[in-house]
Amino acid sequence: MIIVMNPKANQMQIDDVVSVLKNSGLGVHISQGTERTILGIIGDKSVLRDIPLELMPGVDKLVPIVESYKLAGKTFKPEPSIVDVNGVKIGGKELVIMAGPCAVENYDQIMDAAHAVKKSGAQFLRGGAFKPRTSPYAFQGLEEEGLKLLLEAKKATGLRIITEVTSDKAVELSIPYVDMFQIGARNVQNFQLLKEVGKSKKPVLLKRGSATTIDEWLNAAEYIMSEGNYNVVLCERGIRTFETATRNTLDLSAVPVAKNMSHLPVIVDPSHAAGKSKYVIPLSRAAIAVGADGLIVEVHPNPMYALSDAAQQLNPKEFDSLCKDISMLAPILEREFTYEA
Amino acid sequence: MIIVMNPKANQMQIDDVVSVLKNSGLGVHISQGTERTILGIIGDKSVLRDIPLELMPGVDKLVPIVESYKLAGKTFKPEPSIVDVNGVKIGGKELVIMAGPCAVENYDQIMDAAHAVKKSGAQFLRGGAFKPRTSPYAFQGLEEEGLKLLLEAKKATGLRIITEVTSDKAVELSIPYVDMFQIGARNVQNFQLLKEVGKSKKPVLLKRGSATTIDEWLNAAEYIMSEGNYNVVLCERGIRTFETATRNTLDLSAVPVAKNMSHLPVIVDPSHAAGKSKYVIPLSRAAIAVGADGLIVEVHPNPMYALSDAAQQLNPKEFDSLCKDISMLAPILEREFTYEA
Amino acid sequence: MIIVMNPKANQMQIDDVVSVLKNSGLGVHISQGTERTILGIIGDKSVLRDIPLELMPGVDKLVPIVESYKLAGKTFKPEPSIVDVNGVKIGGKELVIMAGPCAVENYDQIMDAAHAVKKSGAQFLRGGAFKPRTSPYAFQGLEEEGLKLLLEAKKATGLRIITEVTSDKAVELSIPYVDMFQIGARNVQNFQLLKEVGKSKKPVLLKRGSATTIDEWLNAAEYIMSEGNYNVVLCERGIRTFETATRNTLDLSAVPVAKNMSHLPVIVDPSHAAGKSKYVIPLSRAAIAVGADGLIVEVHPNPMYALSDAAQQLNPKEFDSLCKDISMLAPILEREFTYEA
Amino acid sequence: MIIVMNPKANQMQIDDVVSVLKNSGLGVHISQGTERTILGIIGDKSVLRDIPLELMPGVDKLVPIVESYKLAGKTFKPEPSIVDVNGVKIGGKELVIMAGPCAVENYDQIMDAAHAVKKSGAQFLRGGAFKPRTSPYAFQGLEEEGLKLLLEAKKATGLRIITEVTSDKAVELSIPYVDMFQIGARNVQNFQLLKEVGKSKKPVLLKRGSATTIDEWLNAAEYIMSEGNYNVVLCERGIRTFETATRNTLDLSAVPVAKNMSHLPVIVDPSHAAGKSKYVIPLSRAAIAVGADGLIVEVHPNPMYALSDAAQQLNPKEFDSLCKDISMLAPILEREFTYEA
Known part of the structure; x- marks a missing residue:
């Protein structure tokens, strides 16, 4: 998942989000853009199920990258099922x-x-x-x-x-x-x-x-x-x-x-x-x-x-x-x- | 319900539809237009539930006039419910x-x-x-x-x-x-x-x-x-x-x-x-x-x-x-x- | 076109609609149902373009029967064009x-x-x-x-x-x-x-x-x-x-x-x-x-x-x-x- | 913009995308996830208008982060216009x-x-x-x-x-x-x-x-x-x-x-x-x-x-x-x- 911070988010707000992620056992890649900061989350996102990141100050939106189904997906089983x-x-x-x-x-x-x-x-x-x-x-x-x-x-x-x-x-x-x-x-x-x-x-x-x-x-x-x-x-x-x-x-x-x-x-x-x-x-x-x-x-x-x-x-x-x-x-x-x- | 006949429907086809309706106990109003004939059905249409009128030769389409719900409708109870x-x-x-x-x-x-x-x-x-x-x-x-x-x-x-x-x-x-x-x-x-x-x-x-x-x-x-x-x-x-x-x-x-x-x-x-x-x-x-x-x-x-x-x-x-x-x-x-x- | 009158429409309202249609040179078929009256219009409906029938007292809705295009339609030319x-x-x-x-x-x-x-x-x-x-x-x-x-x-x-x-x-x-x-x-x-x-x-x-x-x-x-x-x-x-x-x-x-x-x-x-x-x-x-x-x-x-x-x-x-x-x-x-x- | 690489993308493919971006004068943040690599682009993305990144081998999808309008947007003018x-x-x-x-x-x-x-x-x-x-x-x-x-x-x-x-x-x-x-x-x-x-x-x-x-x-x-x-x-x-x-x-x-x-x-x-x-x-x-x-x-x-x-x-x-x-x-x-x- 990608977290897009607001252009006006300050460093403290960014740090808060990062520490919530790290405390949940996830890795974070911080990408400091010209207009805004973007955080890439690494690890098992299911631990975030109960954390409303979108409500944290400074967060603009969450962008899911990986689908929510597993067994039905190709990552789980690449070849067609019969x-x-x-x-x-x-x-x-x-x-x-x-x-x-x-x-x-x-x-x-x-x-x-x-x-x-x-x-x-x-x-x-x-x-x-x-x-x-x-x-x-x-x-x-x-x-x-x-x-x-x-x-x-x-x-x-x-x-x-x-x-x-x-x-x-x-x-x-x-x-x-x-x-x-x-x-x-x-x-x-x-x-x-x-x-x-x-x-x-x-x-x-x-x-x-x-x-x-x-x-x-x-x-x-x-x-x-x-x-x-x-x-x-x-x-x-x-x-x-x-x-x-x-x-x-x-x-x-x-x-x-x-x-x-x-x-x-x-x-x-x-x-x-x-x-x-x-x-x-x-x-x-x-x-x-x-x-x-x-x-x-x-x-x-x-x-x-x-x-x-x-x-x-x-x-x-x-x-x-x-x-x-x-x-x-x-x-x-x-x-x-x-x-x- | 209204039955719109095809412009090319012949008299026998129209008569067939009319007799199906009458045999079901319904009244029929026949409206002979310049291009096509239209049949208006009078009576309790629920008897038609099992008759696929839309498949009868010469029928173009059925146009429902009255809603299919009864108890939820205003015809059944005009004043607002509390x-x-x-x-x-x-x-x-x-x-x-x-x-x-x-x-x-x-x-x-x-x-x-x-x-x-x-x-x-x-x-x-x-x-x-x-x-x-x-x-x-x-x-x-x-x-x-x-x-x-x-x-x-x-x-x-x-x-x-x-x-x-x-x-x-x-x-x-x-x-x-x-x-x-x-x-x-x-x-x-x-x-x-x-x-x-x-x-x-x-x-x-x-x-x-x-x-x-x-x-x-x-x-x-x-x-x-x-x-x-x-x-x-x-x-x-x-x-x-x-x-x-x-x-x-x-x-x-x-x-x-x-x-x-x-x-x-x-x-x-x-x-x-x-x-x-x-x-x-x-x-x-x-x-x-x-x-x-x-x-x-x-x-x-x-x-x-x-x-x-x-x-x-x-x-x-x-x-x-x-x-x-x-x-x-x-x-x-x-x-x-x-x-x- | 079909005009569906309201179940509560009175005879005077029905007569008014009928006379508007007849004054426009159209034929009308009156279908008196058990719940409501339905009027079938016969003739060239384009004369109705400027008459807001849907606003006349007692009218519930208009149901178009024939498409509004002519040259593009099959009534005008039944065989496929090349x-x-x-x-x-x-x-x-x-x-x-x-x-x-x-x-x-x-x-x-x-x-x-x-x-x-x-x-x-x-x-x-x-x-x-x-x-x-x-x-x-x-x-x-x-x-x-x-x-x-x-x-x-x-x-x-x-x-x-x-x-x-x-x-x-x-x-x-x-x-x-x-x-x-x-x-x-x-x-x-x-x-x-x-x-x-x-x-x-x-x-x-x-x-x-x-x-x-x-x-x-x-x-x-x-x-x-x-x-x-x-x-x-x-x-x-x-x-x-x-x-x-x-x-x-x-x-x-x-x-x-x-x-x-x-x-x-x-x-x-x-x-x-x-x-x-x-x-x-x-x-x-x-x-x-x-x-x-x-x-x-x-x-x-x-x-x-x-x-x-x-x-x-x-x-x-x-x-x-x-x-x-x-x-x-x-x-x-x-x-x-x-x-x- | 975020570039999501395919889970099967190899290092050469990732390097290719990165070098296209860098050659266009953009900065890139590389985020190596457990399942896949994600690239965050930094700088003026309009230079990418003519480069079909989504067709490059190993690229799964592009995720736009910033809206494409400028003058109509709040980044350009935060206070309401009269x-x-x-x-x-x-x-x-x-x-x-x-x-x-x-x-x-x-x-x-x-x-x-x-x-x-x-x-x-x-x-x-x-x-x-x-x-x-x-x-x-x-x-x-x-x-x-x-x-x-x-x-x-x-x-x-x-x-x-x-x-x-x-x-x-x-x-x-x-x-x-x-x-x-x-x-x-x-x-x-x-x-x-x-x-x-x-x-x-x-x-x-x-x-x-x-x-x-x-x-x-x-x-x-x-x-x-x-x-x-x-x-x-x-x-x-x-x-x-x-x-x-x-x-x-x-x-x-x-x-x-x-x-x-x-x-x-x-x-x-x-x-x-x-x-x-x-x-x-x-x-x-x-x-x-x-x-x-x-x-x-x-x-x-x-x-x-x-x-x-x-x-x-x-x-x-x-x-x-x-x-x-x-x-x-x-x-x-x-x-x-x-x-x-």
Whole structure:
């Protein structure tokens, strides 16, 4: 960390700051500029957590130099991580597609969805059993009944299962049924929930919040990892901006940036940001082209009759066409993806 | 709701949409324009929840006319609500000040803070026992030990107690100790938690999320109210924008706007948005001038030694000066606030 | 347009609004709902420009249904436009690459850049002669001297020339030298300048402003087109959001959205949003994958010595590798691009 | 400026950077941390303008410590500036109110507005003769005819005149008629125009752009000041955020922040952000309470018939009530404002 002193700070004030730092066991480099003095701190800054340096007389501002996350960062682990979800590897050469309906609705719907996405090449079935909705009057999910249907679909197809968990209770209920937890955008700073999935040791897909910086997102990953669960996959799904033509603005730059700051795999959810199925296919292609390790896409056997987020779900034919595109893009990007017509 | 048909929609497509609406028991007004047809829907739109009208052939877009919240809205209750917290009325003529440290740290700190804020005119003591922090390595709060200290401070001063709850467990633990729950900005869409404080029936201060629209904020209030707990007070605390000179951008327009859309009282937290104590006093004055029903302000007996958010906490002398200002502003705004020098 | 009346509006107020509309020569459809009355307006709404309907007693809000631009919209021209710049067609099957340094610096630099980008397949040379800079103390461009150097590079390579114009005087000076004008993000609502390039009839690349909605961007295009110049190409270059890890957030969704709302071609500038050359290549690939008609990319023969925006300029080798990638992506997307190793 | 080296930078790379700095005549302080080396630069950094340090091998990032503006900053002039506009002082003890219609429409309208705002205590008449509008089909202003009407109103009332200028030609035309130029939000980075009003030496009201950081705003002021015109007054008018309930989010924190970073006076325009007249009065009170030096408010003798921005203009009675409020708030804030009932 750098401490920038005020141009008017006097020597006594500078000395006071230096002695606070030294008393905390830190080294200090004093840089006497033409206009002001700057102090560089050397050592483990976590000892400063409880010292409000910014309030000391003569201090103008603190400039953090090193990120606050550790386990999620490249200093801790420079090479990319591969997260293994019961044999499916996320972050390796193979592109991973998670697909399925927004919400689990009934046996026929989830079975039809599972067979359709499996056929086109998806490795995961997604489907919400616990649905966080803006209005309390909207459909909230089938809960454990939904989890059971997901498990049946898994048995029938061999797909891995991923589902969103929204509370400690949902985590507990889901453990026997699913292969991977999803933390939704609204819960990215629900620290209690992050710790809970951290304790579970099951792989976690961590969506970025709609107003979460990449730095905060990696700190959220750190909450999970600091409980001993290193199986975290990041998922960009759009941020909130002034533009209202799309529901959110899909921040595809976040993919190479997050991969530059962290060793964790990064996938993209184009469905929630686009809000409309006609934008999902081009955004999916772009996500793969920018370097994502995979996609999570909403696919419904009959979007017209979906109980939630109908407008953004692909039908099986559109999804199949997308998988075909991805299989053609993959070799150009030195990735692999198996599509069989 | 209005359904705007595509300029190219044919008569059969229009008829299909109309018959879906009529079959759902709704009335329809058909408006045949020069360029396109527009359908106005009459009746209880909640029956449409599960019908993806936006996917029907010929439909261009849906335009919602009526807000999705009910209990929080003015159609349900046109006159302003007053929330009574064990005798202190929020939303009436009297301005209400909640003050105290960011986090409860120890007996002396909370007692000193309580006596100081009481003396200047505050009606509530605030203090965090459960602290949601961006980094898992930052101070996380004293938990039940903190709640006990708050109760002691209440007994000594007669102040009402408000504390943030971050999980179902925190709600359960806090019930015997506190007068009012606070839902923090990060949990504004933690629907499980909203339902839990709804069930408790204790008054709730609901902070706006840093990326939450006013409409979503009122829908979050609706989650609490739909559990039968109507004692909700809204709290504006800054939104996330591109400007980085302040931690968040305090959206003071949200006060008159929320009061125009809802009957619920609205107070303002200037501390978290400002990020620096020197901006807290002018923003507090502005909050009162714009029509807020009160403030929640961070005050620490010795901010230099605070364990969290040191830079933004007022010291007792600064807080006293703020209360004096408010007592002078109140009569001009036809409000009341008692300050005794 | 739809007029939503207040639930409390009385019949006289409704009648007043209706008669204002009818007196303006418009048709009105009255939709009497259970809670409120809604009025649909039929006819040419431009007669309402000067009537503040939103202030009439009983009116709650106006909901626009139709966009305010005409010439830029699909209602006016449903099929995609192709802009011909002295033989190079933008918006057709061929992908168009504009490349070159941020600023024209000297003869050697611009000649080296021109030969390099030509060799890899670019059809346009870009280079700034007039540089709008945040600080008045930063390098501001070579002005007419720069234009002359661009013309020499054109003669030597056959590349088309595009340069940014920042004032009426810059437009006038540039006319004899360049093939296409660029309007920069900061001038997207400099309406005087938009009219000036509109009058010139030369093709215009119109960058989106960093805080400009797609709707406003198309209205800016309308300013140029309403002067009789239909040769407008849109350019997405990143919007301002809360995220600071990249200079701007490249909004790739804007490409399919703008193509859905308008017939104009859309290209992407990945350099300014990324801010760092290492993110330019993946974002360029993503821009092509999402459906852009081309790219404008900063390339400098020796970025280390660039006088402006050094960090984001590709060197010729990186640019060549990008062009090779694009030539491989093009056929998958049913586009064409010629790269010769 | 601070240069943060990569943790993996080797000694040769560090030496290279140091020698570039020393060869540029700068001093360097080398701070060897446990993880990485940090270089502090001492001396006039403007010599580095053309050296892309961020591209040198081993460099991780540059951290600017000192702001890029000089004349607008407090280092240059620590005490607050007072801008004298033909005898009316902005930035002193007296609060200054600029009021009048959005656009000059005709003789009666501007005369009625002038007499009304004068009577309530305003010192300036505002009125647009050149109107920048999002759509080319909206009313664009009376131009010189409007300026003549403003001058007549000035002669009749003694009010100072402020009008927006949108091009070099508008500046030239306006010089004989007006006391102060206004640069609108859309032109805050129209550097050509900033230089032009800088050369004129007439006082300038510089509105913040809807996506302009406070730092960029002060750099825009620097463009005017670097031409020798120090008579600049800043005006906060709302920034673009995700919230759509108001047209823009009025950033009242910007008032104390800008006053902390700069010596220039700061006033507030509540009308454009609010978008609705009912929010203008509370926001005006808040602007004064937060420490603004004055207001610029839209007042129309008959808002119902206004040719532009009708919804946000106050009528004379509402404006009178606002002035009365301000006269009561002023003494509490140690300011002055004369209102005569």
